[in-house]
Amino acid sequence: MTHRADPLDSPEPMAPARSDTDPAVIRLALIAVASTLLFASLGQTIVSTAMPTMVADLGGMEHITWVITAYLMASTIGAPIAGKLSDLFGRKAVLQTGIGVFLVGAVLCGFATSMSMVIAGRLVQGAGAGTLIVTSMAVVGDLVPARQRGQAQGLMGAAFGISTVVGPLLGGFIVQHWSWHWIFFVNFPVGALAFVVLGIALPSRTDHSHKPIDYLGALLLTTLLASAVLISNMGGSVLAWSHPGVLALAALCLAALVGFIAVERRAPEPILPLSLFRNNAFLVVNSMGFLVGMAMFGTITFLPLFLQVAKGISPTQSGLFLVPMMGGLLAASIGAGRVMSKTGRYKALPVAATALLALAMLTMTQVSGETPLWRIALSMVGVGLGLGPVFSVGVAAIQNSIPRSMIGIGTASANMFRLIGGSIGTAAFGAIFGLGLARNLDGALPEGASGGIRSMSAEMIAGLPPEQQAQIIDGFSAALHPVFWIASCGGLLACAIGLMLRERPLED
Structure with a gap:
């Protein structure tokens, strides 16, 4: 019997970067996406040292953990959806949209007058950050031959690692010398520069054919990931594992998983x-x-x-x-x-x-x-x-x-x-x-x-x-x-x- 190879285990060849692309342009693009990744990752870590000051100013100590949880949840949800959209509509458009979403969230946080408004802004920021992080890494797959990708992905990992250390220190410095509002406003010049450089360095989409978007799959995946993150963050700490709210989230998570599998089997362009x-x-x-x-x-x-x-x-x-x-x-x-x-x-x-x-x-x-x-x-x-x-x-x-x-x-x-x-x-x-x-x-x-x-x-x-x-x-x-x-x-x-x-x- 002849063994039939799985097309996903024998993938189509990955064409390397076009020979007519200027290496300087490729380097510029990689620097741009690494900077974008650093920009997005800093948004996750810069807030930690500012939270006590924010609470003292706005109140809402009981909601302080949601400043981190909201960002984590939104970035977890935004990542796979953005990854699929970048496959369909091109990396540059999705990256620039992600920068816009991230900055909108920064505006909401920077002008917040309550902890609830900060949390809403962090949700928006997290969705933008998830988009930027995964699409930046996907750009490496577009521009760099497979054998060189490990080194390029190491650059991406370096940007992420730097943000983990620099973020809390930078946040503490800004709060100490200015105001906690500026930990959000400081994103604007960096975001604007990244937007312009990405526009120059990355190629625009050439395929303008209409491609269907798996809206139902995206909704079910959002529900699945959100409920999983909420259960893991609330269960046993905020609420007891036997609490009706946690049990309801678990039921919702299971139902979303079953529905997601059923929908993705039939979708022409499944989200995952x-x-x-x-x-x-x-x-x-x-x-x-x-x-x-x-x-x-x-x-x-x-x-x-x-x-x-x-x-x-x-x-x-x-x-x-x-x-x-x-x-x-x-x-x-x-x-x-x-x-x-x-x-x-x-x-x-x-x-x-x-x-x-x-x-x-x-x-x-x-x-x-x-x-x-x-x-x-x-x-x-x-x-x-x-x-x-x-x-x-x-x-x-x-x-x-x-x-x-x-x-x-x-x-x-x-x-x-x-x-x-x-x-x-x-x-x-x-x-x-x-x-x-x-x-x-x-x-x-x-x-x-x-x-x-x-x-x-x-x-x-x-x-x-x-x-x-x-x-x-x-x-x-x-x-x-x-x-x-x-x-x-x-x-x-x-x-x-x-x-x-x-x-x-x-x-x-």
């Missing part, structure tokens, strides 16, 4: 083609991305908290401990891209990286109040080295294995699964940490301590007798250990999944 789930690289890379996203966001969330409470360092200093992780991420991302370009091989890179990630997370399971800060910094370098190749090589591997007509949605999928993994992982880790903390510190806090565990701080601990301080710090550290154990297992599972990746030749 189900055939992609038969593609080896798509499945393997996105499964790894989901697990790696859990580890990354879990670390970013809980490490600063541990450093502030258990080690007694300031919030600014605790944030700087993410710099070693991002340094490792940048070095590994760029280095993996160069190896990929030079050798044409890529399978071993994410496999080795996730093994290192699992080992680095394993070292974090031993942290305590006595652990030297340099050892924690060294572990964070290992985490970054484990993350980088998964991001840069993973996107390039997907782009190398799918038809050109699906590069946008294929690229978007990597971002979508990583964000969903981060959202679900952070929520699950938060629940595990909270349970461990309540169990370990039962009766350890002084009688009448205002707020109990929820109000625990370095200042409160410093005012206790030495024996009680040691008991609380040990309990706090022990509550974090299961989080890092699970993250380590997730890295090991990602490594095992990576072994199933089928490596394909890369065009030069």
Whole structure:
């Protein structure tokens, strides 16, 4: 019997950049999209250090988490829809539209007179950011031959990593010297410049044929992703898992999933083609991305908290401990891209990286109040080295294995699964940490301590007798250990999944 090849496992050749395209124009385009990615990523991170000031000015402390959640949810939803639209109507139009949407959200936030208005603006900003992030990465697939994409995607990963470190520092500087409103207004000159440069550097769409848009599929995918993000962010923290609101969201999520599958099977231009789930690289890379996203966001969330409470360092200093992780991420991302370009091989890179990630997370399971800060910094370098190749090589591997007509949605999928993994992982880790903390510190806090565990701080601990301080710090550290154990297992599972990746030749 003759084996019939799956068209998605034998994709149409990826034509390299046109020979008549000036290399200087290609470099300009790559710099433009990397700057656009940095611009969008900064919008996600710059707000964190400004939130206390915003709350003091506008009130609404009970809604503060929604400033982050709204942005995360909208960018998760916007990514796959923008990826598909860029496949249909061209990258330049979608990128410039994304910049416009992002700036509209910045206007709403900058002129906000209430926390509700800030949250509405963050929803709009997040939709624009999701559009910019995935379409910027898809442009690399259009302009650069497959063998060079790892290096170019490393540049994209560098922009994302820089934003994670620079964003909070820049936000704090702006709030300290001007006003929190300016963290949104500062986007305008950068956005305007990116809009103009993209208009010059990127080619315009030449195919003006009418293509149907899968509106129902987009609506169902939006419902599915929104309900999944809301469940992971609210369940067990804002609302109990058995709360009718959480159960209703779970039912809505399941119904949207069933409806989405049914609609996508019949849609002429599905928003997320189900055939992609038969593609080896798509499945393997996105499964790894989901697990790696859990580890990354879990670390970013809980490490600063541990450093502030258990080690007694300031919030600014605790944030700087993410710099070693991002340094490792940048070095590994760029280095993996160069190896990929030079050798044409890529399978071993994410496999080795996730093994290192699992080992680095394993070292974090031993942290305590006595652990030297340099050892924690060294572990964070290992985490970054484990993350980088998964991001840069993973996107390039997907782009190398799918038809050109699906590069946008294929690229978007990597971002979508990583964000969903981060959202679900952070929520699950938060629940595990909270349970461990309540169990370990039962009766350890002084009688009448205002707020109990929820109000625990370095200042409160410093005012206790030495024996009680040691008991609380040990309990706090022990509550974090299961989080890092699970993250380590997730890295090991990602490594095992990576072994199933089928490596394909890369065009030069």
